[in-house]
Amino acid sequence: MAIPPLSEQELIQQYGPHLNYEPPGGWLAEHEPDRLVKTHCCFCGVQCGIQLKVHNDKVVGFEPWEDFPVNQGKLCPKGVKRYLQNNHPDRLLHPLIRTDSGFREADWEAALSLVVENIQRIQEQYGKDAFAVLSGASVTNEKAYLMGKFARVALQTANIDYNGRLCMVSAGAANKMAFGIDRAANPWSDIPLTQLVLVTGSNVGECFPILTDYLWRARDNGAKFIAIDPRMTPVARTADLFLPVRPGRDSALMNGILHVLIEHDWIDHDFINAHTKGFESVQAAVAEYTPQRTAEISGVPAASIVRAAEMWAEAEKSMLLHARGIEHHTKGVENVLSCINLVLATGRIGKPGCGYGTITGQGNGQGGREHGQRCNQLPGGRDIENPQHRAEIARTWKIDESDLPHSGLTAVELMDAVDTGQIKGLLSLSFNPLVSLPDTKRTRSALEKLEFYAAIDPFMSETARYADVVLAGSLQEEDEGTVTNGEGRVVRIRQAVPPPGNARVDWEIIVDIAHRLDKELLFPYAEPEDLFRELCRASAGGPVDYAGLTYAKIEQCNGVFWPCPSREHPGTPRLFEDGGFAHPDGKAQFHPVTYRPPDEDVDAAYPIIMTSGRVVSQYLSGTQTRRIGPLVDQYPGPQIELHPRLAEQYDIQSGDMVCVESRRSSVTLPALVVRTIRPDTIFIPYHWPGEQAANRVTNRALDPISKIPEFKICAVRLRKVEAGV
Amino acid sequence: MEFFIDPSRCIGCQACVHACAECESHRGVSMIHLDYVDRSSSPQTTPTVCMHCEDPTCARVCPADAIKQTAEGVVQSALQPRCIGCSNCVLACPFGVPRYLGEMDQMMKCDMCYDRTSADLKPMCATVCPSGALFFGTKEEIEQKRQEKPINRFTFGRQVVTTKVHLMVGDTASDEMEFDVASFCEGVGS
Numbered sequence: 001m002a003i004p005p006l007s008e009q010e011l012i013q014q015y016g017p018h019l020n021y022e023p024p025g026g027w028l029a030e031h032e033p034d035r036l037v038k039t040h041c042c043f044c045g046v047q048c049g050i051q052l053k054v055h056n057d058k059v060v061g062f063e064p065w066e067d068f069p070v071n072q073g074k075l076c077p078k079g080v081k082r083y084l085q086n087n088h089p090d091r092l093l094h095p096l097i098r099t100d101s102g103f104r105e106a107d108w109e110a111a112l113s114l115v116v117e118n119i120q121r122i123q124e125q126y127g128k129d130a131f132a133v134l135s136g137a138s139v140t141n142e143k144a145y146l147m148g149k150f151a152r153v154a155l156q157t158a159n160i161d162y163n164g165r166l167c168m169v170s171a172g173a174a175n176k177m178a179f180g181i182d183r184a185a186n187p188w189s190d191i192p193l194t195q196l197v198l199v200t201g202s203n204v205g206e207c208f209p210i211l212t213d214y215l216w217r218a219r220d221n222g223a224k225f226i227a228i229d230p231r232m233t234p235v236a237r238t239a240d241l242f243l244p245v246r247p248g249r250d251s252a253l254m255n256g257i258l259h260v261l262i263e264h265d266w267i268d269h270d271f272i273n274a275h276t277k278g279f280e281s282v283q284a285a286v287a288e289y290t291p292q293r294t295a296e297i298s299g300v301p302a303a304s305i306v307r308a309a310e311m312w313a314e315a316e317k318s319m320l321l322h323a324r325g326i327e328h329h330t331k332g333v334e335n336v337l338s339c340i341n342l343v344l345a346t347g348r349i350g351k352p353g354c355g356y357g358t359i360t361g362q363g364n365g366q367g368g369r370e371h372g373q374r375c376n377q378l379p380g381g382r383d384i385e386n387p388q389h390r391a392e393i394a395r396t397w398k399i400d401e402s403d404l405p406h407s408g409l410t411a412v413e414l415m416d417a418v419d420t421g422q423i424k425g426l427l428s429l430s431f432n433p434l435v436s437l438p439d440t441k442r443t444r445s446a447l448e449k450l451e452f453y454a455a456i457d458p459f460m461s462e463t464a465r466y467a468d469v470v471l472a473g474s475l476q477e478e479d480e481g482t483v484t485n486g487e488g489r490v491v492r493i494r495q496a497v498p499p500p501g502n503a504r505v506d507w508e509i510i511v512d513i514a515h516r517l518d519k520e521l522l523f524p525y526a527e528p529e530d531l532f533r534e535l536c537r538a539s540a541g542g543p544v545d546y547a548g549l550t551y552a553k554i555e556q557c558n559g560v561f562w563p564c565p566s567r568e569h570p571g572t573p574r575l576f577e578d579g580g581f582a583h584p585d586g587k588a589q590f591h592p593v594t595y596r597p598p599d600e601d602v603d604a605a606y607p608i609i610m611t612s613g614r615v616v617s618q619y620l621s622g623t624q625t626r627r628i629g630p631l632v633d634q635y636p637g638p639q640i641e642l643h644p645r646l647a648e649q650y651d652i653q654s655g656d657m658v659c660v661e662s663r664r665s666s667v668t669l670p671a672l673v674v675r676t677i678r679p680d681t682i683f684i685p686y687h688w689p690g691e692q693a694a695n696r697v698t699n700r701a702l703d704p705i706s707k708i709p710e711f712k713i714c715a716v717r718l719r720k721v722e723a724g725v
Numbered sequence: 726m727e728f729f730i731d732p733s734r735c736i737g738c739q740a741c742v743h744a745c746a747e748c749e750s751h752r753g754v755s756m757i758h759l760d761y762v763d764r765s766s767s768p769q770t771t772p773t774v775c776m777h778c779e780d781p782t783c784a785r786v787c788p789a790d791a792i793k794q795t796a797e798g799v800v801q802s803a804l805q806p807r808c809i810g811c812s813n814c815v816l817a818c819p820f821g822v823p824r825y826l827g828e829m830d831q832m833m834k835c836d837m838c839y840d841r842t843s844a845d846l847k848p849m850c851a852t853v854c855p856s857g858a859l860f861f862g863t864k865e866e867i868e869q870k871r872q873e874k875p876i877n878r879f880t881f882g883r884q885v886v887t888t889k890v891h892l893m894v895g896d897t898a899s900d901e902m903e904f905d906v907a908s909f910c911e912g913v914g915s
Contacts, residue, residue: 022753027752062747064852074740074852074854074855075740076738079853080747080853210855217857220871234736234770235736237904238734244909301912301913302912617738654765675767675904675906
């Protein structure tokens, strides 16, 4: 039983989160940097270039890196203050072993022996698959690759998945289905070249702040901007057309826009005929989505739907961008396909200023989903159930194909399998499911049942408190490697400082465990570039081809876009330029989408829609950003955004405490009454744990294809909590 | 190189405020601020950096003659030995820029990153601003890049103020700007 050995208060006292406000030694200390390290911010998929100031092997500040083309020195508040995560008082400096009265500091020998002993015990007793691995999409490509290989080769378990399952998988699955490849089709430098940007389900200004500048550069050149969102976000505020979609109705809205385009014959027949398959089925599927019917489903006025179609048709070039807003649904894949149908029907892809893409959320949301840490995937974006792909990777890994496990459970299913007792042991890296998974109660129940849990993390995350062994790992600036940003550009992460104390870089910990499991010869890595070389070799000829990449090439070119199949190849910033898609026949595939309701819709008992998302000053489950003082001060805790019309019904004013109840649990938080949200919807940001967790109430239902949870809509009721009650 | 502000582009992220506090000459203290105009009705925010008036009101009203201008026209923080903490400048500034910092017993304000601009670096806030709401470059550059026009002459009652910093003004601004999401939902059938 893995109940935390101390009370929450005691754990926080020892391991934080505490707030760090100042660089090492305080503001007045001598900070003349010994060196400036050109690397990238760790806090979203844009991967802004940044120079970290290093003094005496400590990160003491930053300097903008204006020559890096993606962000040209620009940074959001997370980037500006990211350096405060280094030299942090909460930083784990030693491995910790759980005792009856807390955690004790241990040496690596003792900690790793205990890990290996328990892996072997659990696997002998319950079978190989009873020990699972959960990894993260904030880690480097090298670590993502290593985690997949470690699970399949060292542990021989099928059960490895990652927290990108909560993030990009709906887009990834839909892109594979439609295009045969999972990558944003265009570099962001295409945005300023377009005439219309349609952004749906993406709070660009808060989640990818740097892309705001790309939007404005497009508009400076005369482009129009359509925003689709249940909330008036900071960028939606400036849109030429704003469509306030009711959460969970995205595919109906996209079908409705396409209906109008087809009705007026504003589609590209030549493109459809030459480069696609299946248009007729989509044409038939959208026939019933008249503006009026679409309005009734989506909550967007018919005139606005028609206007969106007109604006799309009036532009010769357009870009459609989306993010988690349409992807976090039990029909996330369908929502994405409905967007792709619009793009394909009008031939708006594969040209300068003309294209489509999901905006990846996590630091390595793109690369983290390419190299085999997904339960159904092998390196190079290969399919673990494809015999040829299995043979190729088994050869690279020097193992027998029959020893390579098959598909395992996805992240949420995996946690449920812990709860039902099918999985007994867990190793996690850079994943905080107690905060990030929906239905917190279920996640906690699962964690309490683990026979053995080892967590690799630089900080004691809320989930790591349940661990038997916490392995003090590394922060992004403490290791070398690569990351692939949201446009498919592979960039170099540089080690600015070594891990402090006895902490170790993550990949060394994993390799050490593999060696202790008698797999020394199969994990012969002395440095991250050894891992990268093997990753590139393993990806050769696969759907995600890194074969032509080297660290030197990436550095020289300020990042290289995959596919890059050979040393001479310059990389591929824009996909599908010749109209050739990645399916064997070279054609893109339409997929008809019929709108279906969310898993849990509103009813008389739970009459209000709840949706969740991010704020600009926090990142994911907050393991890092809830420890950075100035970022916490900016938005100290979650608030419930609701419209005055809804607030009036419950006599709620800003600052009042409001209890939000779903069928799973409730959360009580202060209200923020704003006209910038639909009157039928409330919004709560999800970065906080425990009593403040939005995920206490969210729905654990999954998309049938991508297995992403439905974070973006569940049914709730409200109750004002009277002061003093 | 000149400074241009376009609040209509501001996304309220506070990168400018945080970055300002990283400047070597006043580490840990931001000299600029950012506010919601009215959060209940809009996400509109506006960053406030010093406009660097040609004839600065703050300096005019300072009884201690503590506020000085550089040869380039940059209006500086109050000189600490002189500043008496009276806050005349705070009250008088037509743009709401200066702040009296009790801890330091001194008025401190944006000096357009004098230590950076004098070393041919851009001001910290305008370098990091992700939206282009704060921009540092030549007038030709911004006129070529943007449709909004820079202005630097403002009328406050009978006082006309000319500033070193420019405000970008579009011709599309109207009184009809609507941010209430409910009004965007109107006309939807049952």
